[in-house]
Amino acid sequence: MTTLLRPAVESDLTDVSSIERESFADPWTEESFRRLIGVKPAIFLVAESGPDAAVAGYVAAFSVDEDGEILNVAVASEFRGRGLAGQMLDAV
Numbered sequence: 170m171t172t173l174l175r176p177a178v179e180s181d182l183t184d185v186s187s188i189e190r191e192s193f194a195d196p197w198t199e200e201s202f203r204r205l206i207g208v209k210p211a212i213f214l215v216a217e218s219g220p221d222a223a224v225a226g227y228v229a230a231f232s233v234d235e236d237g238e239i240l241n242v243a244v245a246s247e248f249r250g251r252g253l254a255g256q257m258l259d260a261v
Contacts, residue, residue: 172216172217172218172225172253172256173216173217173218173222174214174215174216174217174256174257174260175214175215175217176206176207176213176214176215177202177205177206177213177214177215177227178206179203179206181215181224181227182199182202182203183199184215184223184224185199185202185215185224185227186198186199186202187245188224188226188227188243188244188245189202189241189243191243191245191246192243192244193243197241202227202229205229205240210231210232210233211229211230211231211240212228212229212230212231212232212261213227213228213229213230214227214228214257214260214261215227216228216244216248216253216256216257218248218253223245224245225244225245225247225248225253226242226243226244226245226248226253226254226257227241227242227243227257228241228242228254228257228258228260228261229241229242230261232261237261239258239261242254242257242258
């Protein structure tokens with residue numbers, strides 16, 4: 170399985186929000202994710218996977234100097250168990 174990690178863009182938010190709702194009982198809103206796009210010190214990455222480059226997961230974090238904080242990470246159910254969350258955490 171080929172996976173590409175890249176910065177999240179506005180067009181990813183529908184898929185990110187769907188993964189969020191599937192993964193958590195108290196999900197973030199789409200607007201919460203929108204506020205992270207392109208904002209420093211936020212790191213907001215999506216993982217694309219499969220032949221159709223579907224958004225398979227995402228990670229959101231803050232990084233200031235040498236300190237960091239993971240805000241949220243989730244993987245779509247059909248992509249779980251493949252080490253994708255670990256790849257995303259390593260990237261941030």
